[in-house]
Amino acid sequence: MRVGTNHLEMDELLALRDGEGGASARAHVEACEGCQQELERLYQVRAQLRALSGFAPPRGLWPRVARHVRRRRRLRRRLGYGAVGLAAAAALAGVYVVNDATRGPPAEPLEAWVIEAESQDLGPMISRSRELESLLQTYRPASQVYDAPTALAVSVLEDRILLLDRLLSDSRQLGVKRELLRDLWGERVETLETLVNLELAEPETVWR
Amino acid sequence: MRSDALTVASALVAQAREGDLKALESVYLAYQNAVYNLGRRICGNEEDAEDVLQDTFLEVCRSIGKFRGEGSLWGWIRQVAVSKALMLLRRERNRKIHFFGETGGLPEFVGNMPREPAGPIDLETALGRLPPVTRAVLWLHDVEGYTHEEIGQLMGKTASFSKSQLSRAHRRLREWLE
Numbered sequence A: 001m002r003v004g005t006n007h008l009e010m011d012e013l014l015a016l017r018d019g020e021g022g023a024s025a026r027a028h029v030e031a032c033e034g035c036q037q038e039l040e041r042l043y044q045v046r047a048q049l050r051a052l053s054g055f056a057p058p059r060g061l062w063p064r065v066a067r068h069v070r071r072r073r074r075l076r077r078r079l080g081y082g083a084v085g086l087a088a089a090a091a092l093a094g095v096y097v098v099n100d101a102t103r104g105p106p107a108e109p110l111e112a113w114v115i116e117a118e119s120q121d122l123g124p125m126i127s128r129s130r131e132l133e134s135l136l137q138t139y140r141p142a143s144q145v146y147d148a149p150t151a152l153a154v155s156v157l158e159d160r161i162l163l164l165d166r167l168l169s170d171s172r173q174l175g176v177k178r179e180l181l182r183d184l185w186g187e188r189v190e191t192l193e194t195l196v197n198l199e200l201a202e203p204e205t206v207w208r
Numbered sequence B: 001m002r003s004d005a006l007t008v009a010s011a012l013v014a015q016a017r018e019g020d021l022k023a024l025e026s027v028y029l030a031y032q033n034a035v036y037n038l039g040r041r042i043c044g045n046e047e048d049a050e051d052v053l054q055d056t057f058l059e060v061c062r063s064i065g066k067f068r069g070e071g072s073l074w075g076w077i078r079q080v081a082v083s084k085a086l087m088l089l090r091r092e093r094n095r096k097i098h099f100f101g102e103t104g105g106l107p108e109f110v111g112n113m114p115r116e117p118a119g120p121i122d123l124e125t126a127l128g129r130l131p132p133v134t135r136a137v138l139w140l141h142d143v144e145g146y147t148h149e150e151i152g153q154l155m156g157k158t159a160s161f162s163k164s165q166l167s168r169a170h171r172r173l174r175e176w177l178e
């Protein structure tokens, strides 16, 4: 048993406070006024921590969250999280892959910023973007379960596409230069390619 | 900040799980305080706490359909919030290690060398002076009631790591709070 000046260490006191201390530590505290005081302090500090006043969260954050959620949902619809049956989608695939608006309806009404970019000879990259989107739209099942790392990767990639779309859609107001615009579209294509590879490479392991 | 008392009507939760944005907003309003404060306490600053709040609810909106209703909604949201906060903490630490170079010291000291206070200080100030990881462990254990095993797991470390961080935190507080 501990005696004299051989007081309890902090971890032993904490264990006692949390109801985990050993018999010898407990016996020491019962006999030692100094350690009793230390233990009492620990109870007090914990109570003070719990009683600290709270901080007020920032106002107006929800609209930002909701906006992001809506954007994500639009994107997911466009990328084929809808309820398109595989056969029907396959039939449509030709239409989407060749990206000929006259031969079938686009997945969503074309947004102004896409049309604008098309007019700026970014056409090939936009076509490739659409081609990849329609691949996903066609071959992604209506509902899928991912393992955790894949789910994380998919959501990171989708977030990146959302960010890029936001940037691209605001590019005129932001005064984005042609070269940067091209890079951003390139980035979008690359991200989509990664997403396609991730989701379509090994469907049997990705889609359970 | 504890929110055990907070409950959101189960009908509302059901609507939220269907993706109803109005219902999700109600969930947000019910838990924004708790999530923000958790983020604020773990990360130690407003900016990161705001990120925790935003990231947590983006995740909640995305995944609430998977919440099975076993355990409390707050329990689940808190789990999301804690993991977002710890992720930010790690990112911040990595950024600092990248910036200042590996110091060879304990990682939790990187970028936040505790200055020696001149005299006794209050608890709020003392918390702010603790190294981030130490503060996070203290808060998760003593206030949120996580076990050392759980904290170890959340941080990708062991239970004894959590224990030694808690001891460190209280030794510091013991010195600073006279």
Ligand SMILES: [Zn+2]
Pocket: A006, A007, A008, A028, A032, A033, A034, A035, A036
């Ligand atoms: Zn003693």
